[in-house]
Amino acid sequence: MLQTTAPSESERDTPARPRLRRIAGLSGLVAACALVAQWVVKTPPLYFDPYYVWLGARDWPHIPLSQWPFSEVPHQVTRIGLVLPARLAQEVLGAGTTAYYTVAFTGGCLFFVGTYLLVRSLFGDVAGVVASLLLLVHPFFTLTNPYGHEITWSMGVMLPDMPGAGLFAIGMAGLVVASRRTGRAQTRMLLLAGTCLGTSFLIREFLAFLFLAIPAYLALLRIPWRRNVTVGIPMALILAFDLVHNALVWGDPFAGILSAAEHGGVSRDYVTRRLAAESFWRAMHDWNPLGTVLVGALALTVVGWIVTRDRRLALCLVWFFVLAVPLTLFAGTIDPEHVTLRAWLLRYWFGVFPPLLAGGAGTLILLAPRVPVPFRRAGAVAGAALCAVYVVAAVRAVPSLPRDTAWTELRGYLQGRDDLPVLVADRRLAQTLTFYTRSPGGDVRWHGRIEDFPHTSPGPAPTDAPMLYTRWRGQESQILGGWRPTAQAGWTRLWHSSDDVLEIWTPPR
Numbered sequence: 001m002l003q004t005t006a007p008s009e010s011e012r013d014t015p016a017r018p019r020l021r022r023i024a025g026l027s028g029l030v031a032a033c034a035l036v037a038q039w040v041v042k043t044p045p046l047y048f049d050p051y052y053v054w055l056g057a058r059d060w061p062h063i064p065l066s067q068w069p070f071s072e073v074p075h076q077v078t079r080i081g082l083v084l085p086a087r088l089a090q091e092v093l094g095a096g097t098t099a100y101y102t103v104a105f106t107g108g109c110l111f112f113v114g115t116y117l118l119v120r121s122l123f124g125d126v127a128g129v130v131a132s133l134l135l136l137v138h139p140f141f142t143l144t145n146p147y148g149h150e151i152t153w154s155m156g157v158m159l160p161d162m163p164g165a166g167l168f169a170i171g172m173a174g175l176v177v178a179s180r181r182t183g184r185a186q187t188r189m190l191l192l193a194g195t196c197l198g199t200s201f202l203i204r205e206f207l208a209f210l211f212l213a214i215p216a217y218l219a220l221l222r223i224p225w226r227r228n229v230t231v232g233i234p235m236a237l238i239l240a241f242d243l244v245h246n247a248l249v250w251g252d253p254f255a256g257i258l259s260a261a262e263h264g265g266v267s268r269d270y271v272t273r274r275l276a277a278e279s280f281w282r283a284m285h286d287w288n289p290l291g292t293v294l295v296g297a298l299a300l301t302v303v304g305w306i307v308t309r310d311r312r313l314a315l316c317l318v319w320f321f322v323l324a325v326p327l328t329l330f331a332g333t334i335d336p337e338h339v340t341l342r343a344w345l346l347r348y349w350f351g352v353f354p355p356l357l358a359g360g361a362g363t364l365i366l367l368a369p370r371v372p373v374p375f376r377r378a379g380a381v382a383g384a385a386l387c388a389v390y391v392v393a394a395v396r397a398v399p400s401l402p403r404d405t406a407w408t409e410l411r412g413y414l415q416g417r418d419d420l421p422v423l424v425a426d427r428r429l430a431q432t433l434t435f436y437t438r439s440p441g442g443d444v445r446w447h448g449r450i451e452d453f454p455h456t457s458p459g460p461a462p463t464d465a466p467m468l469y470t471r472w473r474g475q476e477s478q479i480l481g482g483w484r485p486t487a488q489a490g491w492t493r494l495w496h497s498s499d500d501v502l503e504i505w506t507p508p509r
Contacts, residue, residue: 026125027113030132034112037136038105038156042403043145045100047431050158052076057086058095061249078256080245081202082107082160094442097404097435100158107163108155111350112136114169118354121176122312123362131357134387137394139288140346147501148401150474151287152347161347164204169354171196172217172319175231179221187230190223194231198238205260206326206341207351211235213322220315267332267339276332279343280324287346290394294356301359308366316359320352402473406497410468411436413495413504414446421448423504425468426455426479433468459483461507466494469503 045051056063056070056077063070063077070077077083085106089099112132120128135141141155153159174193178186197214200207215228243253252258275282284291298320305313331343341348364383368376414420414437425433430452437446453462459480461467469485472478485491490508497503 026129027116030113030116030129031109033133033136034109035105038108040398041142041144041156043156044404044407044432045097045435046153046157047428049076051431053082053086053158054100057083057090060087065250075259078259079160079203080242081199086158096438096440096442098440100435104156104158110166111162114166115354115357117173118169119358119361121173122358123365127361127365131361135353135357137391139290139394142395142398145401146472146474146476147470148473152345154347160204161350164200164207165350165353167196167200167203168207168210168351171200175217175221179223190227190230191234194234198235202238202242205256209326210323213318216318217315220311266337267342271332271336271339273333273336276336277328279328279331280349282344283346283349291346294353297356297360300363304359304363304366310366312362313359316355319355323352402499402501405499406501407436409497410502411445417446420466422451422465423448423468424451424463424465427452428455429468429470455479464507466504466506469505470501
């Protein structure tokens with residue numbers, strides 16, 4: 001017999017207000033833990049995608065799509081769910097790192113709180129808190145600094161993947177809760193869910209693939225078919241707002257959709273149909289071995305659904321496959337010469353992390369009563385031990401990671417200096433440097449000029465001015481094919497950070 005998503009006995013017996021206070025309190029706890037974790041990791045404002053969003057927010061609504069870099073990356077600045085909050089932060093907090101981190105950290109909090117709300121709506125508060133905190137310490141969200149050991153850009157970076165996935169998860173949690181309501185209470189929850197689902201599209205456009213299964217979600221949750229209209233009303237209004245905004249700002253209501261659809265081509269990575277078809281496994285395995293925990297959660301969910309036929313597990317599987325299939329197809333499975341989504345990058349899969357955690361946790365909860373009590377206790381002890389080993393393995397490398405110490409020291413070194421009119425850097429360093437010529441609040445502290453060069457150029461550095469240099473310790477390619485300034489070649493080190501991440505060298509005279 002198919003299971004429903006009925007609340008547990010303790011939840012049925014808990015009055016509404018105390019229950020809401022408990023949910024709000026635990027959501028606040030998860031958000032606080034996410035803030036602390038992001039502060040500990042504290043990746044400096046990064047180059048390319050986050051930087052272009054920052055520039056687009058600065059120039060909005062007059063973003064010059066015909067000029068570099070927007071002529072090459074329009075899809076970054078048409079995500080108004082990220083650009084507009086960044087512009088608001090700049091207006092309120094100034095065009096400095098304080099505003100940048102406010103937007104980036106808020107996106108991280110949305111992701112982990114969304115994970116908690118989704119899991120707890122299906123399987124209770126304990127499962128929700130544990131799942132979100134275990135995800136929080138995963139290397140996918142701690143080893144993000146390219147000056148140390150970078151797995152991917154994710155936590156603490158102003159990118160669309162975490163906030164988009166978080167808002168979608170909150171919307172799905174709203175659908176689950178709505179399935180337990182009737183009348184106006186259900187209507188309010190469905191409208192709230194539709195608002196979150198629609199807003200997630202404004203941040204990460206390919207999440208729209210998940211919208212195709214909204215009727216299936218409601219069917220699995222036993223919500224009447226006509227309620228699809230209720231969910232769709234706020235989503236339609238959000239889409240209308242997006243179209244009107246694009247028409248006014250860029251002269252084309254479909255500018256955002258077209259920029260996303262036209263994004264892609266021949267990938268700079270080696271791609272075959274087989275490699276593209278293995279994108280999920282590669283994303284979970286190749287970047288860090290602990291990513292296979294999420295593959296295991298998927299396997300658990302499949303087994304759990306086969307054994308129990310529980311609708312909640314079916315919901316998690318539908319959610320996963322509705323996004324996994326198009327990601328895999330557009331990663332080159334259809335055409336290796338035209339890659340629209342580089343799905344072997346793990347941050348593209350953040351949208352399915354909440355249902356994978358919910359499915360894995362739910363399977364353990366549902367199958368536990370079927371296990372004899374002695375084995376159940378042994379399994380609980382083994383599970384606790386595995387969690388402890390997992391947490392230790394996940395966080396042991398974090399203390400050795402550089403934070404933004406080097407860049408903060410560079411800001412202090414440059415402040416008020418008038419004997420350094422020009423500083424040359426490769427384009428990646430130059431873009432990050434623009435944040436540290438200003439105070440955290442955005443006030444200009446160094447009035448010199450930054451000149452940049454492509455990091456892929458052959459060495460030596462094309463400059464007669466002092467040069468900012470780093471040896472990339474993550475997965476980024478080295479500057480100028482591995483060339484570096486040395487005293488033997490006549491260069492003089494003018495300054496270096498206390499952790500030796502950044503250096504300034506003057507060229508031979």
